[in-house]
Amino acid sequence: MARTAFLGLGVMGFHMAGHLARAGHQVSVWNRTGAKAAKWKKDHKGEVAKDPATAAFGAEFVFLCLGDDPDVRTVFDALEPSLGAGMIVVDHTTASAGLSRELHERCKAKGAHFIDAPISGGEAGAINGKLTIMCGGEESAFAAAEPVMAAFGKKMTLIGESGAGQLAKSVNQICIAGIVQGLAEGLHFAEKAGLDAAKVIEAITGGAAQSWQMENRWKTMVEGHFEHGFAVDWMRKDLRITLEAARENGASLPLTATVDQYYADVQAMGGARWDTSSLIARLTRDA
Ligand SMILES: NC(=O)c1ccc[n+]([C@@H]2O[C@H](COP(=O)([O-])OP(=O)(O)OC[C@H]3O[C@@H](n4cnc5c(N)ncnc54)[C@H](OP(=O)(O)O)[C@@H]3O)[C@@H](O)[C@H]2O)c1
Incomplete structure (x- = not known):
């Protein structure tokens, strides 16, 4: 011990x-x-x-x-x-x-x-x-x-070596940013197309579009509940660190930079403490 x-x-x-x-x-x-x-x-x-x-x-x-x-x-x-x-x-x-x-x-x-x-x-x-x-x-x-x-x-x-753990965490956050925005757009499209979101998710979960976010967040995203999970403020902090690292190492992160700005929109909507899945809130607001 x-x-x-x-x-x-x-x-x-x-x-x-x-x-x-x-x-x-x-x-x-x-x-x-x-x-x-x-x-x-x-x-x-x-x-x-x-x-x-x-x-x-x-x-x-x-x-x-x-x-x-x-x-x-x-x-x-x-x-x-x-x-x-x-x-x-x-x-x-x-x-x-x-x-x-x-x-x-x-x-x-x-x-x-x-x-x-x-x-x-x-x-x-x-x-x-x-x-x-x-x-x-x-x-x-x-x-x-x-x-x-x-x-x-x-x-x-x-x-x-030293720093590699933080850089790996950036990889994690880059992947999450893209996945959550894709899921938000998919669910938003389903609603506009008049589809039953539960049936769509049942059909596609387990397929190539499967993700932790899809499994654990689709329902609250459709319902517009975001008072849980990992806060947008923390995500923006992580993406700032990630985008700064990308400027240093030359990585091209166009989607991550765009999603970071979408999270800024969510903050402006009062969602600073909402879960990261709240990206869908800007789509339903703009709809
Ligand atoms: N929450 C999650 O789901 C999650 C998931 C993965 C990674 N993380 C990361 O893990 C870290 C901690 O997250 P958390 O959710 O535990 O955050 P949190 O609840 O806000 O806790 C932050 C802690 O840091 C202390 N602190 C902040 N600024 C300080 C300062 N200047 N001097 C001394 N103490 C200070 C706070 O003390 P006080 O109590 O005095 O404020 C508190 O103990 C963050 O880097 C976050 O990005 C969080």
């Missing part, structure tokens, strides 16, 4: 830290808003630290699950005095590959290790402990962290 720290008890981190404690690891948690840490302590076995450095002090593994690049930088700056030789910092935030490489170097300077480890699977995946985790970093650090991440992950893959 490992000595761990978990910094960031949001929608995802709260449950992930809980799985670590349930698996028998020693867990010291910290959250900017203290009330969430206090709630965590009520539900789980573990300690609440007063700041990131105290949480990380003496830990073998320090997990982060924050919002965006500036948040990770702020918390990393605060924990840096506690970085020690052999410590492994695992960042589950969806952030930029450039930041991962920078923090990898800052860890290395202290004999510590850094793994970028963005997650996929949504809140349900965090609750069930079945997240998919895409990792970048050194093989030895990944090998040491993998059995600990297994407390909340069902599939951990080392993609490559």
